[in-house]
Amino acid sequence: MAAVAQQSRFGSVFWTVLAWVVALIFFFPIFWMVFTSFKTDADAVKPEHLFLFTPTLENYLNMTENYDYWRFAKNSAITATFATLFALFVGVPCAYAMAFNPSRHTKDILVWMLSTKMLPAAAVLYPMTFLTKNFLQIFDTHFLIVLVLCLINLPIAIWMLFTYFKEIPKEIIEAGKMDGVSTWGEIKDILIPLAWGGVASTALLTFIFCWNEAYWTVRLTTTEAATLSKLIEGNRAPEGLFFGRLSAVSTAAVGPIVVLGWFCQKQLVRGLTFGAVK
Amino acid sequence: MAKRKIPRLLQTPAVVLLLLWMLIPLGMTLYFSFIRYVLNNLRRPEWTTPSFSNWRGFGNYEYVLFHAKDFWFAVQNSLFIVGCILVGTVLLGLALAMLVNRSFRGRGIVRVLLISPFFVMPAVNAVLWINMILDPVLGLNGLAVGGINNIVNGLRDFPLLGSFFSLWPEFEPVSFRATQTSAYAVIMMVTWQWTPFAVLIFMTSLQSEDEQQKEAAILDGANAWSRFRNLTLPHLARPIAIVVMIQSIFHLSLYAEIEITSRGNGNKNLPYLIGEFTSNNIGAASAAGIFAVILANIVAIFLLRMVGKNLMD
Numbered sequence: 001m002a003a004v005a006q007q008s009r010f011g012s013v014f015w016t017v018l019a020w021v022v023a024l025i026f027f028f029p030i031f032w033m034v035f036t037s038f039k040t041d042a043d044a045v046k047p048e049h050l051f052l053f054t055p056t057l058e059n060y061l062n063m064t065e066n067y068d069y070w071r072f073a074k075n076s077a078i079t080a081t082f083a084t085l086f087a088l089f090v091g092v093p094c095a096y097a098m099a100f101n102p103s104r105h106t107k108d109i110l111v112w113m114l115s116t117k118m119l120p121a122a123a124v125l126y127p128m129t130f131l132t133k134n135f136l137q138i139f140d141t142h143f144l145i146v147l148v149l150c151l152i153n154l155p156i157a158i159w160m161l162f163t164y165f166k167e168i169p170k171e172i173i174e175a176g177k178m179d180g181v182s183t184w185g186e187i188k189d190i191l192i193p194l195a196w197g198g199v200a201s202t203a204l205l206t207f208i209f210c211w212n213e214a215y216w217t218v219r220l221t222t223t224e225a226a227t228l229s230k231l232i233e234g235n236r237a238p239e240g241l242f243f244g245r246l247s248a249v250s251t252a253a254v255g256p257i258v259v260l261g262w263f264c265q266k267q268l269v270r271g272l273t274f275g276a277v278k
Numbered sequence: 279m280a281k282r283k284i285p286r287l288l289q290t291p292a293v294v295l296l297l298l299w300m301l302i303p304l305g306m307t308l309y310f311s312f313i314r315y316v317l318n319n320l321r322r323p324e325w326t327t328p329s330f331s332n333w334r335g336f337g338n339y340e341y342v343l344f345h346a347k348d349f350w351f352a353v354q355n356s357l358f359i360v361g362c363i364l365v366g367t368v369l370l371g372l373a374l375a376m377l378v379n380r381s382f383r384g385r386g387i388v389r390v391l392l393i394s395p396f397f398v399m400p401a402v403n404a405v406l407w408i409n410m411i412l413d414p415v416l417g418l419n420g421l422a423v424g425g426i427n428n429i430v431n432g433l434r435d436f437p438l439l440g441s442f443f444s445l446w447p448e449f450e451p452v453s454f455r456a457t458q459t460s461a462y463a464v465i466m467m468v469t470w471q472w473t474p475f476a477v478l479i480f481m482t483s484l485q486s487e488d489e490q491q492k493e494a495a496i497l498d499g500a501n502a503w504s505r506f507r508n509l510t511l512p513h514l515a516r517p518i519a520i521v522v523m524i525q526s527i528f529h530l531s532l533y534a535e536i537e538i539t540s541r542g543n544g545n546k547n548l549p550y551l552i553g554e555f556t557s558n559n560i561g562a563a564s565a566a567g568i569f570a571v572i573l574a575n576i577v578a579i580f581l582l583r584m585v586g587k588n589l590m591d
Binding site: 015016026090119236257266 | 284285286288289291292293295296299300302303304306307310374377378380382383384385387388389390391392393394395396397398399400401402404405406407408409410411416418421424425470473474475478479482483516517520524527530531533534537538548549550552553556560563564567568570571573574575577578581582584585586
């Protein structure tokens, strides 16, 4: 018996160490990016400065000069914020109606909404360019990017909200109805306070997806509404010349989102599996 | 009457928006796929505006299927990339989920470290991997191979063993921007990014595993492998299916990674090929687009059925 306990203690240390090692390996590319961002461009490609170097903030201080970072960051922040707000504005009433007054078709509508998400973007690339450039003349505007980001994330937002709203007992909403509260009042005063956590995590996740989007934000913009994805993609191959400054701008582009992501890892499962894994 | 009306009214904006978003562009793609439509053609300027008089029937489809260079390569390559990523993420995801699914010191931090890659934006992911890590000269790839060569060179001067090491060749770092290897770079970076997703889902699912059953199996003398094989794996069958389907849909439309890695050199997938057609031959791009929709739908139908089934419980 003692031998078994001994062995399992050794086993437990072994598995713990292994888990740590694997986690560090997985995190290493991100660490390396942040690490490189503190090297000068010259140091970043010298093997003798691989680990030992004089850290510098110059890459961060020169981000505006080198890449016009803040303009792109501002565009990313504006489009992602408004797309998220708009998605909630349209999505909350819809999910509310579906959760508390389901009809025969609710399930089909939900599944259909999800199916729009599965349409390959490339298939409609030209029609979208054509419509927005020649016809509506909203190509490369914040409005267009907000609209597109909202539309591609709306199905996921509605699904998430729906699964959260369904957990609220129907009686509470019914009670509000008895008291003669208006529909808007029900949503604002009863539903949202009750499902606050769900709404917040839906917003957070939608924001992350908007920020990271790399197809439409690149294809439907040139300069005015260009986001960070476009900035990074435009500097794809510096051939080693600018590893330092490129790492800095990349770190600045993903840093806030990775940290936000840490807070909603649990909700991610709900948001991306559409409630199919519990 | 009013009771039915309000819920419907609340759903209308979302439904109408998504309906327009789906029908208009897709309808246009369908229309363009049946006409001759090119952006530049000096000989036949009438083809540069979309019109019914340029009707081509299934000509674009025929062109894409049988004459366009790269179409079959792109389809094959799309499937190859998706297949490799799926195998990688599911296997790694299973292993890591099992590894983290016990309580140990610092589990919270380990989870945070493991999940982080998933939130890195695809453009940064690709730029980071192809430059800082995989570059054959200045990236870690090149530096590591250079380091190994230096060590081997040093060992050559040793008495006795030196003759053994002088048989070793000089190692060449692999360039992942080259035509044959860029697909592997894409597979590597996407696997890195999406393994956390698989881990997270498997972990969530493992938490609902029947512990008593497991303990009973231990008492019956079942070893760890047979417990995993006969209890855990069947329990995870459904999450694995979900992970496979969701990732298929996402990775069939990979774009940024392919663009950044090699600009499609030797490594095109279907969306990338459509992008190339779009620079001139809209008819062909649209026909290829319809094929992409069909390909995605094959996966999507299974997924939607599965998701829909347990929707209302």
